[in-house]
Amino acid sequence: MSSNIRLMIFISIIGFMxxxxxxxxxxxxxxxxxxxxxxxxxxxxxxxxxxxxNSTEVWRESGYAGRLIYTGDPTTLTISSSGTAATExxxxxxxxxxLMNGTYQSYRWREFFIVxxxxxxxxxxxxxxxxxxxxxxxxxxxxxxIPIAHGAGNEEVQINEWGYNTQAQRAIYNGxxxxxxxxxxxxIWIDLTLIRTSSKNDLRxxxxxxxxxxxxxxxxxxxxxxxGKYKNPNSNSEPSPYYFGVERTIEDPFPFTLLExxxxxxxxxxxxxxxxxxxxxxxTIHLASNEExxxxxxxxxxxxxxxxxxxxxxxxxxxxxxxxxxxxxxLAATELMQIYSPIDNTDSDIHVLEGDIGMYLPSSVNSLSxxxxxxxxxxxxxxx
Numbered sequence: 001m002s003s004n005i006r007l008m009i010f011i012s013i014i015g016f017m018x019x020x021x022x023x024x025x026x027x028x029x030x031x032x033x034x035x036x037x038x039x040x041x042x043x044x045x046x047x048x049x050x051x052x053x054n055s056t057e058v059w060r061e062s063g064y065a066g067r068l069i070y071t072g073d074p075t076t077l078t079i080s081s082s083g084t085a086a087t088e089x090x091x092x093x094x095x096x097x098x099l100m101n102g103t104y105q106s107y108r109w110r111e112f113f114i115v116x117x118x119x120x121x122x123x124x125x126x127x128x129x130x131x132x133x134x135x136x137x138x139x140x141x142x143x144x145x146i147p148i149a150h151g152a153g154n155e156e157v158q159i160n161e162w163g164y165n166t167q168a169q170r171a172i173y174n175g176x177x178x179x180x181x182x183x184x185x186x187x188i189w190i191d192l193t194l195i196r197t198s199s200k201n202d203l204r205x206x207x208x209x210x211x212x213x214x215x216x217x218x219x220x221x222x223x224x225x226x227x228g229k230y231k232n233p234n235s236n237s238e239p240s241p242y243y244f245g246v247e248r249t250i251e252d253p254f255p256f257t258l259l260e261x262x263x264x265x266x267x268x269x270x271x272x273x274x275x276x277x278x279x280x281x282x283x284t285i286h287l288a289s290n291e292e293x294x295x296x297x298x299x300x301x302x303x304x305x306x307x308x309x310x311x312x313x314x315x316x317x318x319x320x321x322x323x324x325x326x327x328x329x330x331l332a333a334t335e336l337m338q339i340y341s342p343i344d345n346t347d348s349d350i351h352v353l354e355g356d357i358g359m360y361l362p363s364s365v366n367s368l369s370x371x372x373x374x375x376x377x378x379x380x381x382x383x384x
């Protein structure tokens with residue numbers, strides 16, 4: 001008799017939260033370029049989106065928010081607002097809204113739109129960039145889309161299959177002619193620049209927040225939390241921009257046979273991936289089996305009440321640490337690290353923690369046929 005397992009991974013944090021589905025590829029923010037804080041909301045860049053629909057790049061402007069890095073098949077990227085919705089607005093655009101000492105005031109806002117530029121990094125070694133789009137994509141309204149016409153990744157093709165060489169040229173791979181890559185690029189990246197318009201409403205000296213969610217057609221997503229300021233508010237009140245996300249990395253449901261041979265901290269089944277990054281704030285993360293964060297009694301339970309226990313592992317990959325069995329008293333801490341951009345090797349000091357969430361069983365488990373389900377809760381606490 002066989003069993004299938006359904007797993008849910010939730011996250012619970014102070015402030016910003018996101019959760020990503022199981023899909024191929026990757027999407028994340030290149031923190032080594034641009035910024036996510038300090039946007040001056042007293043500046044007006046321009047108010048006419050169509051004037052940016054040309055080949056002139058704008059990433060050198062002060063509204064540059066860095067790059068989104070993408071790997072996967074050709075797709076369409078949708079940019080939407082996922083934060084506090086501004087009220088009394090004049091256009092369907094994007095907005096920084098008032099956030100001071102934890103208080104939101106949605107009627108105080110500054111409007112902006114987004115200018116994006118999609119580029120590729122050729123396969124092979126070296127910093128070989130390709131501005132293949134040659135034009136800006138303007139995201140004037142919420143939501144808006146950015147086409148990504150080419151795929152990226154390091155996968156290789158088999159002999160006699162179509163592939164790409166290090167100049168994104170395509171031909172049949174014969175084992176030695178260089179057309180070995182599935183995709184024309186190692187990475188696709190999207191430069192994002194905020195264009196602050198003249199539209200505003202009742203601005204006061206304070207900090208302001210905007211959350212932009214980028215989502216691919218296939219379901220990959222990443223949320224940027226951006227912090228702006230008007231005039232010179234007290235820096236002790238500045239909100240901390242950071243990213244925290246968890247994605248499931250295993251099919252749902254998955255067969256019990258994948259788990260039944262996993263019996264130790266060093267022999268676990270990977271079921272999820274966790275990421276945290278912040279320019280300013282360190283943090284600790286812990287896992288639990290209940291939404292209060294107080295229990296580590298993990299159980300798979302069937303609709304009929306049958307159940308069996310399991311243990312949870314966190315295996316940090318950035319920084320690289322040994323896997324540990326997670327109890328409610330086990331904290332995984334971020335580390336201040338020098339992170340390099342895969343595009344041009346620029347670097348920045350970032351508080352970061354990335355790693356795999358896994359599970360393993362006691363030495364023997366008896367399960368009946370059916371679907372069993374369980375939930376892992378992930379909690380984050382910023383420590384400075």
